[in-house]
Amino acid sequence: MNDDLAALGARIDRTNELLLRMLAEVAKTPSTHAIFVDAGYLYAAAGRLVAGTEDRRAFDLDAEGLIEALIDRARTIFADSRLLRVYWYDGARRRIHTAEQQSIAELPDVKVRLGNLNSSNQQKGVDSLIRTDLESLARHRAISDAALLGGDEDLVSAVEAAQGYGARVHLWGIEAPEGRNQAEPLLWEVDSQRTLDLDFFKPYVSRRTAAAEGMTARPTREDVRFVGAQIAAKWLAARGRESLVELLPGHPYLPGSVDQDLLVEAEGLLQYSLRGQADLRRALRDGFWGHLQAQY
Secondary structure, three states: OHHHHHHHHHHHHHHHHHHHHHHHHHHHOOEEEEEEEEHHHHHHHHHHHHHOOOOHHHEEEOHHHHHHHHHHHHHHHOOOEEEEEEEEEEEEHHHOOOHHHHHHHOOOOEEEEEEEEOOOOOEEOHHHHHHHHHHHHHHOOOOOEEEEEOOOHHHHHHHHHHHHOOOEEEEEEEOOOOOOOOOHHHHHHOOEEEEEOHHHHHHHEEEOOHHHHOOOOOOOHHHHHHHHHHHHHHHHHHHOHHHHHHHHHHOOOOOHHHHHHHHHHHHHHHOOOOOOOHHHHHHHHHHHHHHHHHHO
């Protein structure tokens, strides 16, 4: 009897040891979040808020700058979590990327998913794509938190599916000039809500003007890269190496405030708007980072 009790005790000890090891491994595993952007909602709501129109043809959206701002905001909210990627959902005729969608797809940590675009320019199939991704990532424990920028009631099923596998879904909305631009059932279902205001979107949305449409003096990437390096030299002289050490771990992303200062100063030096110019914005950041890394 004593031998049996001893054997049972040994098995319990081994089981407890295994459980402790598993818990230790889980504790070491970082949380992971992803950002899901319904581009149809984004263009309509941000366009109305900043440019006074939902017509995409009437304004430019600096998608690259905005995505980096969303990543920066998520980094603040999910402080102890790492980014999986940004999912960007949009519509296109026959699901063929436009030039703008292609440039977004080429960004680091961004995955573009395309639904169809009907003859009335309405998105079809986007909500089901969001549900598929949310549910799959939650089911495989690839994410613990999802930031969802959208407002359609059809997204409720996507939220429920992800929550059913233990993921928390955080709804991000865009300030509405009047009324509400997100469905109430969606607001009821999510784990938390945040609203991004006019000041957040102002740097990334600009109404097109006749002068801007007729502008031809587009700088080359090398011109913009050189300006980025110039601004980096001034930034380093003003801030010092301590600020540089704090900035480097975030490469290739810049904090929102630094990125916006870089954009505004570069546009002033170039006398050219870089809003909606993804390739030139990338060249600007490349020049900025290139100079800083050369000094480290």
